[in-house]
Structures are given as C-alpha cells and as structure tokens.
Amino acid sequence: MLEQSTRSERGSMTGEEARRAVREGRLSCQTSSLAPGYVQGNLVVLPQDIAGDFLRFCQRNPKPCPIIGMTEPGDPHIPDLGVDLDLRTDLPGYRVWRDGELVEEPGDLLSHWRDDLVGFVIGCSFSFEEALLADGLEVRNVAEGVNVSMFRTSIPCAPAGPFAGPVVVTMRPFSPADAIRAIQITSRFPSVHGAPIHIGQPEQIGIRDLSKPDYGDPVAIRDGELPVFWACGVTPQAVIAAARPPFAITHAPGAMLVTDLKNSRLSIL
Amino acid sequence: MLEQSTRSERGSMTGEEARRAVREGRLSCQTSSLAPGYVQGNLVVLPQDIAGDFLRFCQRNPKPCPIIGMTEPGDPHIPDLGVDLDLRTDLPGYRVWRDGELVEEPGDLLSHWRDDLVGFVIGCSFSFEEALLADGLEVRNVAEGVNVSMFRTSIPCAPAGPFAGPVVVTMRPFSPADAIRAIQITSRFPSVHGAPIHIGQPEQIGIRDLSKPDYGDPVAIRDGELPVFWACGVTPQAVIAAARPPFAITHAPGAMLVTDLKNSRLSIL
Numbered sequence: 001m002l003e004q005s006t007r008s009e010r011g012s013m014t015g016e017e018a019r020r021a022v023r024e025g026r027l028s029c030q031t032s033s034l035a036p037g038y039v040q041g042n043l044v045v046l047p048q049d050i051a052g053d054f055l056r057f058c059q060r061n062p063k064p065c066p067i068i069g070m071t072e073p074g075d076p077h078i079p080d081l082g083v084d085l086d087l088r089t090d091l092p093g094y095r096v097w098r099d100g101e102l103v104e105e106p107g108d109l110l111s112h113w114r115d116d117l118v119g120f121v122i123g124c125s126f127s128f129e130e131a132l133l134a135d136g137l138e139v140r141n142v143a144e145g146v147n148v149s150m151f152r153t154s155i156p157c158a159p160a161g162p163f164a165g166p167v168v169v170t171m172r173p174f175s176p177a178d179a180i181r182a183i184q185i186t187s188r189f190p191s192v193h194g195a196p197i198h199i200g201q202p203e204q205i206g207i208r209d210l211s212k213p214d215y216g217d218p219v220a221i222r223d224g225e226l227p228v229f230w231a232c233g234v235t236p237q238a239v240i241a242a243a244r245p246p247f248a249i250t251h252a253p254g255a256m257l258v259t260d261l262k263n264s265r266l267s268i269l
Numbered sequence: 270m271l272e273q274s275t276r277s278e279r280g281s282m283t284g285e286e287a288r289r290a291v292r293e294g295r296l297s298c299q300t301s302s303l304a305p306g307y308v309q310g311n312l313v314v315l316p317q318d319i320a321g322d323f324l325r326f327c328q329r330n331p332k333p334c335p336i337i338g339m340t341e342p343g344d345p346h347i348p349d350l351g352v353d354l355d356l357r358t359d360l361p362g363y364r365v366w367r368d369g370e371l372v373e374e375p376g377d378l379l380s381h382w383r384d385d386l387v388g389f390v391i392g393c394s395f396s397f398e399e400a401l402l403a404d405g406l407e408v409r410n411v412a413e414g415v416n417v418s419m420f421r422t423s424i425p426c427a428p429a430g431p432f433a434g435p436v437v438v439t440m441r442p443f444s445p446a447d448a449i450r451a452i453q454i455t456s457r458f459p460s461v462h463g464a465p466i467h468i469g470q471p472e473q474i475g476i477r478d479l480s481k482p483d484y485g486d487p488v489a490i491r492d493g494e495l496p497v498f499w500a501c502g503v504t505p506q507a508v509i510a511a512a513r514p515p516f517a518i519t520h521a522p523g524a525m526l527v528t529d530l531k532n533s534r535l536s537i538l
Contacts, residue, residue: 176468183452184464195453199445200469200495224473269538 010034016082018258019090028092028107030254036130039192039261041068041081041121042233043091044240045109045249048073051118053161057239058120060158064167064235066123066191068261074115081259087119088112093252100244105252112249123192124233124256125170127263131185137178140219147254148172150215150232154206155197157235162243168235169197171210173225182228188267198229205229279303285351287527288359297361297376299523305399308461308530310337310350310390311502312360313509314378314518317342320387322430326508327389329427333436333504335392335460337530343384350528356388357381362521369513374521381518392461393502393525394439396532400454406447409488416523417441419484419501423475424466426504431512437504438466440479442494451497457536467498474498 013021015038021027031040046054051073058065069078076087088109096104096112106112125148129139141148148170155167174182179199187195198205210227211218215234221227240248251257282290284307290296300309315323320342327334338347345356357378365373365381375381394417398408410417417439424436443451448468456464467474479496480487484503490496509517520526 176470176473177466180452180465180468183449184456187453187456196449197446199449201445201493204445204493224470226469 011036014038015258015260016084019082019085022092022258023086023089031092031256031258032126032254035258037262037264039068039259039263039266040124040126040256041259042124042237043087043094043249043251043257044120044122044236045087045117046120046240046245047114047247048116048118050161050245053163054120054236054240057157057160057163058122058236060160061167061235063193063197063231064157064233066193067120068123068191069121069259071119073118076109076113076119078119078121081121081257081261083260085259087257091251091255091257093255095250095252097241097245097248097250099246100241109249117249121257121259122233122236123266125193125230126256127192127266128186128189130263131189131267132182135181135185137174137182140173141217144219146217146219148216149210149213149219150234151207152214152238157239162245163239165235165239165242166206167197168215168232168238169205169229170216170232171213171227171229173219173221173227175225179226179228186230188269190268191266193231193233196228196230200226202227202229280305283307284527284529285353288351288354291361291527292355292358300361300525300527301395301523304527306531306533308337308528308532308535309393309395309525310528311393311506312356312363312518312520312526313389313391313505314356314386315389315509315514316383316516317385317387319430319514322432323389323505323509326426326429326432327391327505329429330436330504332462332466332500333426333502335462336389337392337460338390338528340388342387345378345382345388347388347390350390350526350530352529354526354528356526360520360524360526362524364519364521366510366514366517366519368515369510378518386518390526390528391502391505392535394462394499395525396461396535397455397458399532400458400536401451404450404454406443406451409442410486413488415486415488417485418479418482418488419503420476421483421507426508431514432508434504434508434511436466437484437501437507438474438498439485439501440482440496440498442488442490442496444494448495448497455499457538459537460535462499462501465497465499469495471496471498
C-alpha cells in the first residue's frame, strides 16, 4: 500500500517527514515501521462537552490511557508533539462515529473538524517495543510479522462520567528471564503503558484462551514461556465505543499519528 | 537468646552499636531484626593462595556473589564497612572448615586469624527484603517468621579455579502484580543480588518441589501466586563446601556481619 515512497524511505523518515508524506497523500495505510525512533500515538477526538469526562477517565486510568498530548478546543494543532502537526490531515486514516456507530472512514478531517472538538493523543506500545527489540529480546508479534494479541480483561477501569469498561491488555510471551528483563525495560516508559500489569495466570484476569485474542492476531507461545500483559491503548477506544457518544473520531486501525518526540526520550531512566 | 539486650534495643541499634554489643558478648545468635536499615553481609574467609580464585569466582558470578567488602591479606578490618569493624570479633558466631569438614564453631576468631587470611563480605537479601516490606509487599518468610526457602538450581555458576557449582536461589511467592513490583524494587539493588533470575516455572531451573527447600524453611504458596527466584548468598558457601579448601571460615547460619552501610544507600535509583 506504499504509494510514492519505498520501504527504505519509510524506515529513514523523521516524524515530521512522515507527517508531511501523509498530509500530501504520498503515504497511506499503516504507520507501523514508519519513522523508526519517533513516538506514535492513538487519536481520540471528542466534543468539548464530554471531553472533560474523557480527560478525567484517562487521568484515573493512566496505564491504559497515557495522554501524551491534547488540543485546545477547536484547535487541531499540538505544537508540543510537532510544530506543524495537524490532527485533521496527518494521520493516514480516520474513523468517524455517531452514537457509537462507525459512519465514515475518511482520509482526512478537513470537512469534519468543528470548533468544539478536542483531540487526545494517547501513547502506544510501539515505543516500548522498540526498546525491547534494541535490548535483543524477541517480541513475538514483531518476529511473526502480525498484530499484537489483545484481550479484554476482567479488570475494570476506574469510571468517569459515561466512560467505563474493562482494561484491554496486549500479551507478549517471554521466557522467564526475558520476562524479568522486559519488566525492567518497560518500567522505564511510564508514559507509554509502562510496566506490565500482569504476568502468567491469564485466568486471574479473565482471559480463558490465549490463542483467541479479542483484537489483533494470535501468536505462538513456546513451552516454558510466560504470557506478559501490558495495559493497552485500545482500552479507551473500547470504552468510547461502549459509551456511544453522539460524536467521536478515532484513528483507523494501525494508522497512528507520528510525532516529533523520540521514543528514547520517553524513558525516565 | 538475647542476653543483656532487649528486643526493642535490637530494633533501634545502629550498625556500630550492634557490632559493639556482639564484640562485648552482650548479643549472640541470629542478626535478623538487628539494627534495621543497616546492611548485613555473609562472611567468607580464605587463605590468600586461593582467595584470588574465589575473588575471580565472585567477579564472574555477581548475582549470587555480590562482594560488598574485602580485606587486605592478614588484615581483619574493612574500614569502608565500618571504621571499628573487626571480622574476628564482630559476628555472633563462626564456622571453621578444614578440607571441607566443619571442625569448630567458635564465638570469635581471635585464636584462628592468620596473616595469610583474606575476608570477603557478600551482600544478602535482608537488604532488599527491607525495601519490599517498606513498599507494602508481603514477604512470606518474614510474615511467617521463618527462614527463606532456598533451592539448588540446575543453573551452573561460571567456574574459577576450584570453585564451581550450581546457583542457589531464594524463593518468595507473590501475586502476579506484586511479583512485577518486586522485580522493579529489587532491580534497584544490584549489589545485593538485584533483580530475580527466574519467575514461575520452577522445573525450568531444576526445582521439583517448592515445599522441600534444600536450605531454610518451606513457606505457604497461595492459589494464583508465582514463585519468584533470586540468586542467593548461600551459593558461595555451597561452592566452598564442594571445593573443600584446606582451610576456610564462614559466618554461622543467620549470624551475619552488621555494617555501617545503610540499605537505602545500596539503591541505585
């Protein structure tokens, strides 16, 4: 689905170059492997009258919902994430929701943006996966070239206004020694889900079958490996879908916002 | 077994006061709960001709054998651990070994010390247990008032000279969330065994029955808890016993050296 750019260009772009390519229609589809090293984020856009409840929801649930940037009402820009950044044009695809129903999948938001909309950018596990890979760990979904396995858990989020629902987690299997290392590494990234919230014992958090994820793809779990579970940015999307707000916009699956922040700068140590 | 000191005195002593009480015969037996907040260490004393091999063994196996202090040959003092500290008198009990056989359990080393002896003080998990407890985690062996469970594993130490053998581990059970927290906390203490070396899956490291520790006491493991395994300072003692050196001295079980170092100062973060 690359249009006027090659794979090697994707892998050497800066965040700003990636956004420009998206904005100019030279790049569509997924942002995975685009502009390595730069933070990518999930997008949530809500009308101002419920954006306050959603902000409070994220504040109460920082592990699944780490906000890395948000707009002023009506302003589609977030200069802290990129001077030129425009939420209306800089993602490869969007989903527009009315009363909880998907009504449109536009390529930009130029005709959808409104003066009362507030945009939220929520951290994603791409950032810490890069650190795991850099440490030499095998991240199974990356090794298998598939989407990470995601599961709804029995762990409730702390509710706020209409927003409530279970924590969604990603699962990556590791040998016990690598699981310990993965905990150490991801603990350094509290703003992108941070340390795992669970390890082993999937039934304790309401997961019955690791081979049947609720979102994403199944991955192989080898003998002696432990499943390790991180809070996931799909949580707020599932919560918004359940809350059925009159109007909402999210990124299309896999079509994230690429920012100017470096993943390495999110590390607290 | 307290002699001229009460339990409350034990719990309010500094490291220096604790050593003085031991030296003056006012305190015998175990050093557990003595001088809280101060680093305690395992003692190993070897003749100079094999001390170099042992030092190399520790250097190659820093997780089970973290050296926090060592003497010049013949000098029983380690000023870095305490200005007045004297390895000959400051531990409540000692064990003297000849050719791998326990031959004597003296109360001091005044008549055993020699000009060719080198003393090693090796960090112990008391230091990180204090940090786990301070964080509100339940450390099962402390809660049950028993010695920690220890197991010989199938993981070989890196050998050096005559010193070789398996890594010995301590095991503490935790809920999955508490296990993740315990990994974070103990990662901050690399000089006292640091992060666990294994989690869950005891059979992977050659442990068949968690209710039958090779050293120490069994502890209850509740439904849904994971066993978490840390490298243990008993490793060098087991290795020395197996190497059967002509002469060696160790601390008596539970009768550790109390230093002037604060546990909290061992934290790297």
